[in-house]
Amino acid sequence: MKKLFSRADAVLIAVILLAAAAVLVFSAAGATDGEAFARIEKDGETIHYFRLSEDLSYREYEIGGDIPVTVAAEKGAVWFLRSECPDHLCVRFGKLSKSGDTAVCLPARVSVSVEGEKKAVDAVTG
Amino acid sequence: MRLQDKNRGNHARRIAELGIFAALALVLSFLEGLLPPLPMMPPGAKLGLSNIVTMFIASSQGLFPALLIAVLKGLFAGVTRGFTAMILSLAGGMLSTALMYLLFRTNKFGLIGVGVAGAFAHNAAQLACAYFLTSRTMLWYAPWLCVLSAATGTLSGLLLCAVLPLIRKLERK
Secondary structure: OOOOOOHHHHHHHHHHHHHHHHHHHHHHHOOOEEEEEEEEEEOOEEEEEEEOOOOOOOEEEEEOOOOOEEEEEEOOEEEEEEEOOOOOHHHHOOOEOOOOOEEEEOOOOEEEEEEEEOOOHHHHHO | OOOOOOOOOOHHHHHHHHHHHHHHHHHHHHHHHOOOOOOOOOOOOOOOOOHHHHHHHHHHOOHHHHHHHHHHHHHHHHHHHOHHHHHHHHHHHHHHHHHHHHHHHHOOOOHHHHHHHHHHHHHHHHHHHHHHHOOHHHHHHHHHHHHHHHHHHHHHHHHHHHHHHHHHHHHHO
16 A cells, blocks of 8 residues: 655655745845836747837737737736737736736747846845 | 456446546636636636646556647637647646656655646646747746745645546446
8 A cells, every 4th residue: 555645745745835935035025126127038049029118009009920829018017918829828817017927828929028127136235 | 546446447448437537627727717817927827627637647647638629628628729829728638647657656755746746747748839939028927926826736735636536436337
């Protein structure tokens, strides 16, 4: 009979959770403030990069290819509006506004992400 | 632990059983697709219920029958959800099946540990695919997927533990 839980299991789960916590703390420490920028990539190449400022007016970016997608942006947010892909997971990511938010459409190989300006380490002490 | 002892067992029976379990895996992955998306997780993150089937087969019948089910699941994803889904399913399914089989062989891990490791391998393989297909920024989800693996893997282990006595009962008939 297989056992349900062992000491090795506890160690494994602890390692996975600690690694996740470490990465989260680390990325929170490197968090950005100030203005957010949107980056739209296709096949790993940046095709649009713009400031997500508060006075940005609504716009749509048509991205062609085998599987065409449409990315929309307005003040402070960017998101997949439409996609010809089979599952539409990319649209379900919803609006991205915080630094680090990322949505991808894997079939179309398009990703949309929000980035902040890197906080200078010196600014913390100042 | 084999499904049946070697004297009684015959080829046809094993194949029939494998067919039933393959069908079960496909039904579970289809039903799972009907569930609402998990909060805090990227869309597409799932409970991995059909992994319970590959996990059981990996422990009872060995590596190759389990890999066969993973491949069938991948092809099913390809037919129903498209090429990219197939690549993701194959990568995640085969890596996690192989890892679960190896951990069962060590005899050090329980069902929960194997389930978590399998879920983790599945997520890691899919995140790696997303990384190569699109962009680095997907890696933001890595820590959340770790947390997700711990939760869904534990669920898989508990469910398999609950179902095992029932499967054993069927085996004896």
